[in-house]
Amino acid sequence: MLPDRSGPRAREHGHAQHLDTDAQRLDWSENELATDQILELDARPARGHSYWSLAFRRLARKKLAMICLSLIILMYGGALLSPLVTPYDYRAIDLESTRQGPSLAHPFGTDRQGRDMFTRVIFGLRTTVIITITSLLGGTLILGIVLGLLSGYMGRWVDSVIMRTGEVMSSFPEILLLLIFVAALRPRLLTAVQNFEDATGIDWIIRLGVLDFAIISVGLAIFGWFGMARLVRGQVLQARESQYVEAALVMGASTAHILRVHVLRNILSPLIVSVSAGLAGVAGAELVLSWIGIGVFPPTPSLGRMLFENGSVQVLRNHPHLLLFPIGTVTLLFFCFNILGDAVNDAFNPRTR
Amino acid sequence: MGAYAIKRLIWLPFLLIIVTFVTFALLRFGPGDPVQLWLGQHQNDEVRERIRDQLGLDDPVHVQYVRYMAGVITRLDFGESFRYRGQPVRELIGKRILVSLQLNAAAIIITLGIGIPVGLLAALRQGTGWDNLIVAIALALQSLPVFITAPVLLLVFALKVDILPTHGFEGFFSPHIVMPAVVMGVPGIAIVVRLVRASVLDVLGQDYIRTARAKGLGETTVRYRHILRNALIPVATSFGFILAGLVGGTFIVETYFGIPGVGLLTVESVIGSRDYPVIMAFAIISTTLFVVANLVVDLMYPWLDPRIRLGAGYAA
Numbered sequence: 001m002l003p004d005r006s007g008p009r010a011r012e013h014g015h016a017q018h019l020d021t022d023a024q025r026l027d028w029s030e031n032e033l034a035t036d037q038i039l040e041l042d043a044r045p046a047r048g049h050s051y052w053s054l055a056f057r058r059l060a061r062k063k064l065a066m067i068c069l070s071l072i073i074l075m076y077g078g079a080l081l082s083p084l085v086t087p088y089d090y091r092a093i094d095l096e097s098t099r100q101g102p103s104l105a106h107p108f109g110t111d112r113q114g115r116d117m118f119t120r121v122i123f124g125l126r127t128t129v130i131i132t133i134t135s136l137l138g139g140t141l142i143l144g145i146v147l148g149l150l151s152g153y154m155g156r157w158v159d160s161v162i163m164r165t166g167e168v169m170s171s172f173p174e175i176l177l178l179l180i181f182v183a184a185l186r187p188r189l190l191t192a193v194q195n196f197e198d199a200t201g202i203d204w205i206i207r208l209g210v211l212d213f214a215i216i217s218v219g220l221a222i223f224g225w226f227g228m229a230r231l232v233r234g235q236v237l238q239a240r241e242s243q244y245v246e247a248a249l250v251m252g253a254s255t256a257h258i259l260r261v262h263v264l265r266n267i268l269s270p271l272i273v274s275v276s277a278g279l280a281g282v283a284g285a286e287l288v289l290s291w292i293g294i295g296v297f298p299p300t301p302s303l304g305r306m307l308f309e310n311g312s313v314q315v316l317r318n319h320p321h322l323l324l325f326p327i328g329t330v331t332l333l334f335f336c337f338n339i340l341g342d343a344v345n346d347a348f349n350p351r352t353r
Numbered sequence: 354m355g356a357y358a359i360k361r362l363i364w365l366p367f368l369l370i371i372v373t374f375v376t377f378a379l380l381r382f383g384p385g386d387p388v389q390l391w392l393g394q395h396q397n398d399e400v401r402e403r404i405r406d407q408l409g410l411d412d413p414v415h416v417q418y419v420r421y422m423a424g425v426i427t428r429l430d431f432g433e434s435f436r437y438r439g440q441p442v443r444e445l446i447g448k449r450i451l452v453s454l455q456l457n458a459a460a461i462i463i464t465l466g467i468g469i470p471v472g473l474l475a476a477l478r479q480g481t482g483w484d485n486l487i488v489a490i491a492l493a494l495q496s497l498p499v500f501i502t503a504p505v506l507l508l509v510f511a512l513k514v515d516i517l518p519t520h521g522f523e524g525f526f527s528p529h530i531v532m533p534a535v536v537m538g539v540p541g542i543a544i545v546v547r548l549v550r551a552s553v554l555d556v557l558g559q560d561y562i563r564t565a566r567a568k569g570l571g572e573t574t575v576r577y578r579h580i581l582r583n584a585l586i587p588v589a590t591s592f593g594f595i596l597a598g599l600v601g602g603t604f605i606v607e608t609y610f611g612i613p614g615v616g617l618l619t620v621e622s623v624i625g626s627r628d629y630p631v632i633m634a635f636a637i638i639s640t641t642l643f644v645v646a647n648l649v650v651d652l653m654y655p656w657l658d659p660r661i662r663l664g665a666g667y668a669a
Contacts, residue, residue: 168371173597173643175604177376180636183623184379284498288601291500292620307500311609316508327501335496342492 065343139221148232166226209300453614463538472549
């Protein structure tokens with residue numbers, strides 16, 4: 001019944017004024033609807049006026065953010081399909097044409113071994129893309145939500161252990177501990193994987209850089225879960241105290257149902273905000289690690305490594321394209337991450353505007 | 354407040370023990386038998402065993418840890434470097450840490466010295482061209498990590514404009530510090546500008562500002578005593594975050610600008626030779642400084658914001 005009444009009004013005012021329309025609809029409902037209808041209004045908002053559609057519409061109105069989102073999608077897509085979209089093999093050495101400037105055959109030029117820079121930048125992006133995805137999925141989503149639920153739900157010593165651990169880990173500069181983590185564990189793991197490869201005949205784990213991706217993702221995940229866990233824990237505690245959860249329990253709702261409907265649904269929007277804000281941080285951490293020389297190891301291309309190798313005044317003076325193209329790519333990506341992160345925050349947290 | 358401070362101070366050594374132990378265990382577990390490195394080509398199992406025994410390398414990790422930390426605490430003895438054989442880590446690090454601290458201090462001065470007034474200006478001119486310009490520049494700066502600004506500025510200043518030295522370090526008051534400190538300070542400026550702008554806007558909407566103006570206080574007093582002081586609390590809160598960002602920057606800036614600080618030493622120790630004693634010492638010293646800095650900031654809140662003293666929830 002509700003869409004019939006509110007629909008035309010909403011359409012009259014157009015999308016741009018949906019906030020006003022919303023407010024009007026609320027006034028209107030208090031005046032004209034009977035009590036049972038108001039209840040229904042609260043339970044089922046009019047189509048197209050839910051929190052989510054409002055947030056997405058606020059986001060879609062920001063042109064710059066949309067351009068950035070498209071660029072990010074383009075870069076992520078290109079990076080994930082890198083073997084298909086790149087004109088050369090990233091390892092193909094051509095000593096006849098080293099350090100060439102940009103040309104039609106090599107849009108970003110070639111490096112000191114004659115490898116195509118465009119291909120290497122795309123594969124470098126692939127490293128960034130894989131690591132942002134795996135460590136955000138693993139750290140923020142899986143570890144954060146599971147530990148947060150455990151902490152909030154079990155309480156007592158489980159809660160204390162998880163929260164104290166998180167506080168300790170988040171009170172140190174992560175780059176430093178990651179450095180130690182990687183420096184200490186990588187050689188051992190490398191030996192173990194080499195033995196495994198020899199034993200089973202599989203030969204792609206080290207060659208494709210899977211080990212490096214795994215180590216850095218796990219390292220970043222270990223440091224990235226705490227914010228999300230604290231948020232989820234807070235929601236669980238809040239839900240425990242609330243009367244609607246009590247009511248749901250009385251009506252026989254299962255724990256799984258309460259967690260899904262009353263806890264996880266409430267954290268969706270902070271989750272989106274924290275993931276979009278965390279992208280630049282995770283990408284930056286990988287770049288710094290690879291720059292220092294303990295992130296992704298050659299031959300797997302990494303933008304951080306490229307910046308390190310070509311980051312000298314001599315290179316800049318004689319072959320600026322070797323540094324400027326990787327720098328341009330990284331800057332564009334970070335700029336897009338930041339603009340999008342800001343816009344998402346504005347759209348999903350209207351109170352903080 | 355007193356109870357809170359005591360609680361934090363009691364927690365401090367535990368925090369340090371946990372972190373140093375994890376670091377120590379990880380690096381002990383890591384590869385590279387130090388004795389093997391010392392002996393080099395002379396492979397002799399018997400000699401190796403004897404030296405291992407002398408150094409206590411076969412003891413359980415926690416025994417080694419206690420011995421190591423006892424040396425650190427009582428004699429500031431961080432062991433010997435693997436790479437510079439026979440040279441104590443303390444000597445290697447001693448001078449360099451002063452260099453790095455000066456560089457970081459300069460970067461913090463630049464970050465706060467530029468970030469706070471610019472953020473205040475943006476907020477007081479909210480909605481005007483100034484505000485938009487400042488916000489746009491801050492966003493752009495935030496997207497420029499140190500490893501991008503360093504080579505680009507290096508290019509400009511080393512090759513085009515020859516007014517600032519780009520290599521080496523000659524103390525806090527020499528022009529050598531300008532470039533690296535600016536490069537390190539820039540990402541922080543963006544963060545501080547945005548923070549200050551947001552929190553000044555928040556404070557501007559508060560009732561006590563209206564009260565202050567209504568009772569006839571001058572605009573300057575309102576601005577600095579009422580607005581700025583309250584708006585700086587979030588900046589203090591995120592000070593730890595800014596410090597953490599500086600650690601990553603130290604490595605990169607010191608390498609680019611050839612500054613003989615601990616960052617450069619650590620990068621060399623990691624890349625070239627896996628010089629674990631040096632990495633270990635760096636980790637212990639910087640985490641300690643970091644934790645203490647965070648503690649000092651935390652304990653300063655009540656001074657910054659007297660309301661916190663009354664807040665019962667804070668001490669819990």
